[in-house]
Amino acid sequence: MPVKRIDKTPMPQRDAGVRAHDFLEVNEGYDLQRAMFEAERCLRCQDAVCVDGCPVRIPIPEFIHAIAAGDMTEASSILRGANPLPAICGRVCPQESQCELLCHMNNRFTSAAIGHLERFVADWERDQPNNEGARQPWRDEKIAVIGSGPAGLVCAGQMVGMGYPVTVYEALHAPGGVLRYGIPEFRLPNDVLDWEIDVLKRRGVEIVTNVIVGKTIALDDLLNNMGFAAVFIGTGAGLPKFLGIPGENLNGVFSANEFLTRINLMRAYDFPNADTPMKVGKRVAVIGAGNTAMDTVRSALRMGAEKGLIVYRRSETEMTARIEEHHHAIEEGVEFHWLTNPLEVLGNNEGWVTGLKCQVMELGEPDDSGRARPVPVAGTEFVIPVDNVVLSIGTTPNPLLLKSTTGLETDRWGCLVADEESGRTTRAKIYAGGDVVTGAATVILAAGAGKNAAEAIHRDLAEARGEESPAAIAVVGAPSAP
Amino acid sequence: MARIISKRVLTPVTKLFIVEAPLIAAAAQPGQFVIARVREGGERIPLTIADYGRDRGEITIVVQEVGVTTRLLGALDEGDDILDVVGPLGAEPEITPGGHVVGVGGGFGAAALLCLMRDLSERGEQTTAIIGARQKDLLILTDELSAVCGHLELCTDDGSAGLKGFVTERLQQLIDGAGVADGIGPPDRVLAIGPMPMMRAVAETTRAAGIETLASMDPLMIDGTGMCGGCRVTVGNEVKFACVDGPFFDAHQVDFDEAVRRNKMYADLESQAAEMQAPECQASAGAS
Numbered sequence: 154m155p156v157k158r159i160d161k162t163p164m165p166q167r168d169a170g171v172r173a174h175d176f177l178e179v180n181e182g183y184d185l186q187r188a189m190f191e192a193e194r195c196l197r198c199q200d201a202v203c204v205d206g207c208p209v210r211i212p213i214p215e216f217i218h219a220i221a222a223g224d225m226t227e228a229s230s231i232l233r234g235a236n237p238l239p240a241i242c243g244r245v246c247p248q249e250s251q252c253e254l255l256c257h258m259n260n261r262f263t264s265a266a267i268g269h270l271e272r273f274v275a276d277w278e279r280d281q282p283n284n285e286g287a288r289q290p291w292r293d294e295k296i297a298v299i300g301s302g303p304a305g306l307v308c309a310g311q312m313v314g315m316g317y318p319v320t321v322y323e324a325l326h327a328p329g330g331v332l333r334y335g336i337p338e339f340r341l342p343n344d345v346l347d348w349e350i351d352v353l354k355r356r357g358v359e360i361v362t363n364v365i366v367g368k369t370i371a372l373d374d375l376l377n378n379m380g381f382a383a384v385f386i387g388t389g390a391g392l393p394k395f396l397g398i399p400g401e402n403l404n405g406v407f408s409a410n411e412f413l414t415r416i417n418l419m420r421a422y423d424f425p426n427a428d429t430p431m432k433v434g435k436r437v438a439v440i441g442a443g444n445t446a447m448d449t450v451r452s453a454l455r456m457g458a459e460k461g462l463i464v465y466r467r468s469e470t471e472m473t474a475r476i477e478e479h480h481h482a483i484e485e486g487v488e489f490h491w492l493t494n495p496l497e498v499l500g501n502n503e504g505w506v507t508g509l510k511c512q513v514m515e516l517g518e519p520d521d522s523g524r525a526r527p528v529p530v531a532g533t534e535f536v537i538p539v540d541n542v543v544l545s546i547g548t549t550p551n552p553l554l555l556k557s558t559t560g561l562e563t564d565r566w567g568c569l570v571a572d573e574e575s576g577r578t579t580r581a582k583i584y585a586g587g588d589v590v591t592g593a594a595t596v597i598l599a600a601g602a603g604k605n606a607a608e609a610i611h612r613d614l615a616e617a618r619g620e621e622s623p624a625a626i627a628v629v630g631a632p633s634a635p
Numbered sequence: 636m637a638r639i640i641s642k643r644v645l646t647p648v649t650k651l652f653i654v655e656a657p658l659i660a661a662a663a664q665p666g667q668f669v670i671a672r673v674r675e676g677g678e679r680i681p682l683t684i685a686d687y688g689r690d691r692g693e694i695t696i697v698v699q700e701v702g703v704t705t706r707l708l709g710a711l712d713e714g715d716d717i718l719d720v721v722g723p724l725g726a727e728p729e730i731t732p733g734g735h736v737v738g739v740g741g742g743f744g745a746a747a748l749l750c751l752m753r754d755l756s757e758r759g760e761q762t763t764a765i766i767g768a769r770q771k772d773l774l775i776l777t778d779e780l781s782a783v784c785g786h787l788e789l790c791t792d793d794g795s796a797g798l799k800g801f802v803t804e805r806l807q808q809l810i811d812g813a814g815v816a817d818g819i820g821p822p823d824r825v826l827a828i829g830p831m832p833m834m835r836a837v838a839e840t841t842r843a844a845g846i847e848t849l850a851s852m853d854p855l856m857i858d859g860t861g862m863c864g865g866c867r868v869t870v871g872n873e874v875k876f877a878c879v880d881g882p883f884f885d886a887h888q889v890d891f892d893e894a895v896r897r898n899k900m901y902a903d904l905e906s907q908a909a910e911m912q913a914p915e916c917q918a919s920a921g922a923s
Contacts, residue, residue: 324860326672326679326719334862363721365860369658391862395874402867402874402893404900411863419857420676425911427676428703429857430904504896551861553879 155196161266162191169484173454176338176422179481180244180272185225188273192221195265198257203267206251208601209242209307211235213252213267220270229278232271237310237353238303238600240279240345243272245336245444246597247475279348288357290318294382294614297322297375299366299554302330304387304587304599304606306353311607313357317614320381321358324365327418330389331588332596334418335410337448339455340478367554376582383582383610386569387603390548390588396440400498401544405434405506409441409449409545416452431456434540438462438509440495441545442471443593447478449543450487461487462537466494466514466527490537492516494529498542508536550589568592576606577613584610637720640693642713645775648700649743650709651685652717657692659684659722665754666747666851666883669696669722670859673707677718680704681856681878683747683828684723685776697746697775703908724859728849728883734823735761737809738784739802739837741829742768745775747851748828753783761785763819765805767833771796786819802829803836810844822846827886831895838886850886852877854898869893 165181166172172179183191195217203213212231219228232239248254248268256264296312298305301323309319327333329346354360366372375381393408395401412431415421421431437453439446442465450461463482465472468491472479483489492514499508513533516525549567562570562579569585571577576584586602588594643651659669668683686695700709711717728751730736736755738748745766756762762783767790768774774789774796781787789797790805798805808814810821825848827837834850841848854866859878866877869890875881 324721325858326721334858363719364658365721365724368723368860369662369721391860393862393864395864397874402869402897404896408864411857411865414857414863419678423676424904425908428674428678428908430901430908432901432904504893553860 156193157262158194159262161263162187162194162269164266164269166481169481169486172339173451173485176452176455178342179339182276183269183273185277188220188270189223191266191270192217194258194262195221196257202255202257203252203265206253206255208251208597209236209604211252211271216274217265217267217270220274225274225277228274229281232274233278236271236600237307237314238349238596239271240275240349241303241332241341242597242600243268243270243275244341244345245595246271247595249476251597279345283355288313290357291316292318292614295320295380296610297379297381297384298387299372299384300324300330300387300389300587300589301328301350301360302387302389302587302599303332303596304389304589304603305330305385306350306358307600307603308385308387308584308586308607308610309358309603310353310356311604312610313353315607315611317611319358321360322364322366322370323360323362325418326362328360328362330387331391334414335445335448336596337413337417337452337455339451340448365553367557372554372558372583382614383584385576385603385606385610386554386578386583386585386589387587387599388551388554388589389599390568390593391551392549392567393544394547394549395544396495396546398495398497400500400506403498403500403506404504405432405500405540406498406542407544409439409445409543410548412449412543413445413452416456422456432541433458434506436460436462436539437541437543438464438495438537438539439543439545440464441547442467442489443473443545443547444475444478446545447474447482447487449545451478451482451485453541453543454485454487458541461485462490462539463487464490464493464495464509464511464537466492467524468492468516471524492527494527495542496534499536506540506542508538509542510534510536548588548593550592566592573602574605575609576602577609636716636718639711639713639715639717642711645697645743646773648709649697649773649775650700651695651697651746651776652708652711653693653695654717654720655692656694656720656722659720660687660689660692660694663687663689663694663723664727665751666728667723667725668859668882669694669720670724670856671696671704671708671717671721672719673704673711674718677707678704679719679857679859681724681853681859683851684750685746686750686753695746695749697743699743702905706909721859724878725882726880728826728851730755730760730824730826730849731847732758732760735763735820736824736826737806737822738762738764738826738828739806739833740764740766741802741833742773743775744829744833744851745780748826749776749779749783751826752780756783756785761820763788763809763814763822765790765802765809767791767802767805769793786814786817788814788819801836802833803840806837806840810840810846824848825886826883827851831891831898834886834889835891838889838891842887848886849883850889851882852884852889852894853882854894855900867897
């Protein structure tokens, strides 16, 4: 029977004063005792609404019950069957607006700590000896996946699980996409990412780095000359937006993409042992209030900034960051400047940033996004002295591939048009999912899109093979070969 | 990984590598570049594709040793692998057909002219290359350029080869019609590839005459695919990304002051790193 306890079992985390100066992970993870203690809280609802909140539809009560019963092997098998990236999603999913939001416990208590439990199971699996050998694909149709971010990795994982040979093409020198260059190690350590990717490689996913489809090879080459039966595009939303305000090209102004890529992918925190430099001044203003903005401002502190500031033209209510990231940022001493609109980046004679000129905003009527529109308050201009300004105001899909491929429709935001359920694009054999379709969203939505597309590819290929009803989709991670 | 097929030492600090990169060679267009990384933890640096052989599956890159990464790369030898090479990146320059194209190459920028000038000559343009260096033995690829251009003009600071003076002086002479006697008419279009001050000087030289001029911008870059925005260049009143919109831009519109300033953003850290790494470079150069 479930045990009534009002509050979630707290996640052990490193002291804010210490962790704000290094890149080691903030959350330490449950131990088995905490995990079983928390798992007992789950109500085992008949109508498991939490699953409806999960883009990859993890059978949440089932894996939690397995934890409560102490059967970690079972918990792990259930979890991995639904989500090829559990150690990542357990760390970076916005559970509070998904599974945990719908949890019936919220009626009287706090929800079950689904995210923490997911992470625990994945980390447990990571500690187990790995006996699983690579399985040979048992189907003939080769699948190409473009981009090794969450959408691509999940699609690839699902496809090899269904017996297809899969090749993933990655433009950078290391796989992972935004998981590698974007999310900092204090939230998602590289060894966790490497492990998840290694699991996929062991299952047979081939990853080819340093290939830019659309530049190095054409997408049509994949289909016409290289023998791929289907292509999944998971190229994300990698193009940074700038505000277009004066002073944006001053030295010391970065896109969040550049700031984070220098630190995460290129390891600028280890300069000069790593070769890529990074210059972080004493005061760093980050414009925006999403997860990337939180990652950026907290990275700035870890790079030695004395003050990290969030500057956001809307209020705290409209902030899009995960609650946990916001809390962690507060604990680490980040200053929040709500209803503050940047007007101009100011610089000195040498062209280095010295300040950010802003104005005060107030909230007006709802805008297109349904959020209260920020309206300038006349005569409220002021200057925040800063040494760096980092723009974290969103990203759009990279047009490189889309521009070089005919017949793919994009919408007015530059997003690739694809069916939400199947990932089918306006061209046969080409599927897409994740940020390239939705614009910048979350890891788990991308993962869900990758999973849906894999199922659609499988169905379409089965139909092409003349199978009346496609074979049941194999559970990825099932130890037995078919 | 990309295997080095052969290496030529062009000057003590300028090395030419022919690298096995069949996919890049098959896709490359004149004026494009690659991004390379030479060791784990290494930085990503852009390098112009000086030449390519599709049938051989090879590309040619020329490296001038100015910092940690270029020194490590310069120390590699035939048979060694370059850890990462990705490309081709950037876009081929759009050069209006018809007329006399003068390519101006300063220092190792001359290498980048090679496949550009060949391509222009092959498509029937009248071509001249002006290349310059401090002295004769620092001029590079003169035979190769001579073979692919209608005319090759040399300039040296000390007069040890060709004109004693800057490339812009020879360019001005050609604009003034001084080459007509030798069969070199005034330029209709100019391509400038080299150090920023040289490209800026070329732009100023052609501005008054209103000659269409493209400069090959070489800003700091990380990914080379439009992701980081570090390579922002202001052209006219627009902000462009050199990696995807360039590297060639209207030289009369480029904000060179900003470009020079942005390229020096890490100068102090870079020289600090170069000093620290110097002994290691020596060691690896000796070992290879």
